[in-house]
Amino acid sequence: MNTLHQATIHELHDRLKKREITSREITESVFERIDQVEEKVRAFVTQTRETAIKQSIAADQRIQRGEISLLTGIPIAIKDLLCTKGIRTTCSSKILDNFIPPYDATVIKKLKEEDAVLIGKTNLDEFAMGSSTENSCFGVTRNPWDLGRVPGGSSGGSAACVSADECIAALGSDTGGSIRQPAAFCGIVGLKPTYGAVSRYGLVAFASSLDQIGPMTKDVEDCALLFNIISGYDPSDSTSIPLDRTDYRKSLVADVRGITIGIPREYFVEGIDPQVENSVQANIRLLEKLGAVCKEVSLPHTEYAVSVYYLIAPAEASSNLARYDGVKYGYRCKDSENLREMYRITRKQGFGAEVKRRIMLGTYALSAGYYDAYYKKASQVRTLIGKDFEEAFKECHVLITPTTPTPAFQIGEKVNDPLGMYLSDIFTIPVNLAGLPGISLPGGFNKDGLPIGIQIIGKHFEEERLLQVAYTLEKNTDHHQKKPNLL
Amino acid sequence: MEKISEKEVERIEKLAGLSFSEADKKAFIPQLNSILTYIDKLNQLDTSDIQPTNHAVSINNVFRKDLLTDSLDRKLSLKNSPDQDSQYFRVPRIIE
Numbered sequence: 001m002n003t004l005h006q007a008t009i010h011e012l013h014d015r016l017k018k019r020e021i022t023s024r025e026i027t028e029s030v031f032e033r034i035d036q037v038e039e040k041v042r043a044f045v046t047q048t049r050e051t052a053i054k055q056s057i058a059a060d061q062r063i064q065r066g067e068i069s070l071l072t073g074i075p076i077a078i079k080d081l082l083c084t085k086g087i088r089t090t091c092s093s094k095i096l097d098n099f100i101p102p103y104d105a106t107v108i109k110k111l112k113e114e115d116a117v118l119i120g121k122t123n124l125d126e127f128a129m130g131s132s133t134e135n136s137c138f139g140v141t142r143n144p145w146d147l148g149r150v151p152g153g154s155s156g157g158s159a160a161c162v163s164a165d166e167c168i169a170a171l172g173s174d175t176g177g178s179i180r181q182p183a184a185f186c187g188i189v190g191l192k193p194t195y196g197a198v199s200r201y202g203l204v205a206f207a208s209s210l211d212q213i214g215p216m217t218k219d220v221e222d223c224a225l226l227f228n229i230i231s232g233y234d235p236s237d238s239t240s241i242p243l244d245r246t247d248y249r250k251s252l253v254a255d256v257r258g259i260t261i262g263i264p265r266e267y268f269v270e271g272i273d274p275q276v277e278n279s280v281q282a283n284i285r286l287l288e289k290l291g292a293v294c295k296e297v298s299l300p301h302t303e304y305a306v307s308v309y310y311l312i313a314p315a316e317a318s319s320n321l322a323r324y325d326g327v328k329y330g331y332r333c334k335d336s337e338n339l340r341e342m343y344r345i346t347r348k349q350g351f352g353a354e355v356k357r358r359i360m361l362g363t364y365a366l367s368a369g370y371y372d373a374y375y376k377k378a379s380q381v382r383t384l385i386g387k388d389f390e391e392a393f394k395e396c397h398v399l400i401t402p403t404t405p406t407p408a409f410q411i412g413e414k415v416n417d418p419l420g421m422y423l424s425d426i427f428t429i430p431v432n433l434a435g436l437p438g439i440s441l442p443g444g445f446n447k448d449g450l451p452i453g454i455q456i457i458g459k460h461f462e463e464e465r466l467l468q469v470a471y472t473l474e475k476n477t478d479h480h481q482k483k484p485n486l487l
Numbered sequence: 488m489e490k491i492s493e494k495e496v497e498r499i500e501k502l503a504g505l506s507f508s509e510a511d512k513k514a515f516i517p518q519l520n521s522i523l524t525y526i527d528k529l530n531q532l533d534t535s536d537i538q539p540t541n542h543a544v545s546i547n548n549v550f551r552k553d554l555l556t557d558s559l560d561r562k563l564s565l566k567n568s569p570d571q572d573s574q575y576f577r578v579p580r581i582i583e
Contacts, residue, residue, distance in 0.1 A: 102563040195544045209542050238549040239542070307526040318503060325504070327576050329567035339581045344506040356505060357515060361522065363503040364491070377529050379539030384532070386540055418518050419525055435543025460544060 004029040005165045006483070009074050009222040012168065016063055016073050023063070023073025026168070027056040027117050030075045034119075034166045037486045042141050043151075043161035045080045046088050047120040059115040070225055071114035077167035079158050080121035081128055082213070083202040084108050087118075091204050092136035093126045095324045095331045095350030105202020106237070107171060107213050107230045114229055119167055122157030126352045127321065128178055128206045130154050131424050134415055135354045142411070143185060144484040145450055149408040152182030158216045159186040164486060169217045169226055173203055175210045176309050177403075177428025180440035183216055184403035184453020187442045187482065189223045189470070190216045192428075194461045195435035196241035199234030207316035208239075210309075210432040219480050220441060220471045224248040227463065243461060251464035254475040257291035261469070262396030266302035267427055273406040279444035279452040280402045283473060287400070290472060297395055299388040304381050305430040306422055311365045311378035312433070317355075318362030324350065357418060386434040393459050398469055401427050403440040403453030431457055439466045442479035451479070490523045491516055 004012065004026045015021045031049055038044060052075065059073035083089050083101035085108075090096050104112065111118065125135040133141040133156025141156045143149040144164040151160040155172030159182035162170050172179040174192035183190025191214045198213045205211065215226035228249065233242040263284060268277060288294050326332030326346035333349050336342035351359070365374035392399060404424060414421040431438040436457055443454030454473065458466040474480055491499075496512055496519075499505075507515065561574060570577040 099567055102559055102566065195542070196546070235551060239544075239546065241544065241546065301532075304529060304532065307528050310522060311526060322504070326569060327578055328564075330569070332569035336579050338583065339579050340504075342579045343504045347504055348506040348508075351505075353511070353514075356507070356511070357518065359503050359505060360496070360499050360515065360519060363499050364495075364519075367499065367502055374526070376539055377534060379541060380534035380537040381529055381532060382540040382543075383537050384534070386543060419521055422522075433540075433543065 002029050005033040007168065008218045009071065009169055009225055012074060013070060017068055019063070023056040023059040023117060024053065026073065027052055027075050027119070030119060030167060037164050038166060040142065040147055040486060041144055041160050041164045041166065042139060043122050043157040043164065043166055044120045045090055045092060045123050045138050045157070048087055048118060052117050052119045055115070055117045059117060062115055069114050071111060071116040071229055073115065073117060075117045075119045075168050076111060077119055077122050077158060077161045077170040078108065079124055079155050079170070079172045081124055081173055081204045082108060082171060083204070084118065084121065087121065089121065089204070091127050092124045092138055093351065093355070094137045097137065097331065099329050103202065106199035106234045108202065110229055122161050122170060124157055125154035126355050127204065127317070128154040128173060128175055129317070129354050129358055131177070131181060131421050132414065133157060134411065135352055137352060140411055143408045144486055145187060146408065148410060149450070150185065150411055152185035152408060154178040155216065156182045159183055159188060159190065162186070162188045162216050162218060163484060165483070169215060169222055171213060171230070172216045173211055173213050174432065175207050175313060176432050177425040179214045179216060180403050180428050180438055180453065180455060181425060183440040185408040185451065187451030187479070188216060188218060189220055189439065189441045189480070190214065191223050191227060191439045191463070192431065192437060193227065193231060193463060194437045196239055197231045197437070197461065197463070199232070199237040199240045201234055201236035205320040207313040208320065209316060210313060220467060220474045221249070221252055223439070224252055224467050246464065248464060248467055251467040252471045253468055254472045256287055256469055256472045259398070259465070259469065260293045260295065260396040261287055262297035262392050262399045263294060264299045264302070264392065264399055264401060265296050266299050267401040271405055272402060275446040276402045276404070276406060276452050280400070280454060283443050283454050284400060286473065286476060287469070290476060295396060297392040297399070299392055299430065301381065301384045301388050302430060305385055305433060306426055308378045308381045308385065308433060309429045310361065310422055311374050312382065314358040314362030315365050315375050316362070318359045318366065321355070321359055354418070382433050385430055389434045389436060398465055399457040401455045401457065403427060403455040407446050407450035407452055427455060436460060437463045437466055439470050441470045441474060444479055445482070489520055491519045
């Protein structure tokens, strides 16, 4: 068995370009790896082996003609929340388990234009609602570093699949931490771009003012490269923002001299695992040694972020998920007397418990008599959280924090405690509320060998700066090179 | 204090087009109450003069040209529906 599946996009691209290897060899290596470890990890909902092999042959032909772009021939896995034309897209929900989209999401179209190889759709918490990938109607995905633990969520399938080398890179989506938290738990790199940087067209909507699609990769260089491809204005998403095209690889400079890094004191409080804190502190000291200026800053409304999020996200979700009514697509219950009953029974049978909980919460927060007390109040506090970041960024270029308060938790540990589960996203949620870019990268390991994630947060549309700081850390450490032992 | 009673759950059920089993209701009521009690934290803040944020990156009035473009093919649009009749989605009885 060759080891091509272990490589990064940029390593494979260089070798493809020199014609030392073929896309078909890479793709076959990835599927051999899947055959070897997928039974343990369970990262995929759907594998598209046949079309992947065909795509790899087409990519090889293109390379033969001397036409190669950055992703040509590279096997990529896709979170099953992104519409793929002709390929089942389930959102890990019973209500969509037979849905075959008639169109591609914009990001998928962009991958196809590059001749990337799409190897399959990865597991998630139903409709991206969750932090552990346990809320999936297709079963639990496992953390490759410890199969008794969760991979995080909701993009847990994508994170586990990158970490286990079952793909070269993956796409995820992030509403309150769903790229960064699983990236941290699985020891990989995950970027939540600025709101509006990547088109959401074809991303099944959860909370539209918070959702963003982003790359999940084996290193920072791949992250920049994949972000290059998927970002950009799209007339099909009226919230995507027209910006000048930049090559994010230009920010891959291992140098932090002249950069001021803020350390928000509210992120180092009671409840944070001491090993996580030590690891973040070690990374801060390293950045200082490399010439960055680190200073403490304050984000005083941090403690309110989870409350704000669990009003705004469910409110938007309750509206977005009204479309699942058993009429136009998806599951419909059998034997209903009339239309109204058909809606209710379809939704009762089609949605899982967490989705129902959030629809309830959102409907309640928007309902007559409660709107001002809950939804409006939350939207006002959201303003305060955004202003905190604005103030902090007057004193620094980027912020550094832990991605999560603890490393990956045990499967089953938080399933009956929704509030406890919500609090595991305490450090990632404020970033979505403020629409900022945030990246998680490997920052070390705890004594049990579980990965610890470092989060870097930047100003709107300053992904370059994030990537630069992340790249500098990566070039001066070797955490990203460690692999879980699955055999 | 209990914020969500069984009666309240039934009201929301109706609004949301959902339906719960008795066991679901038993589990949801305390869970929703503990979440709402946690959320009460927000009342510590005076927000009377604060504008709400609906979108963190603000953009206004996105216009496009009113051009004729192809729409999704009808057959393709109907393909995923659980029940259809040539060119329509078919649903159970609406009028009693």
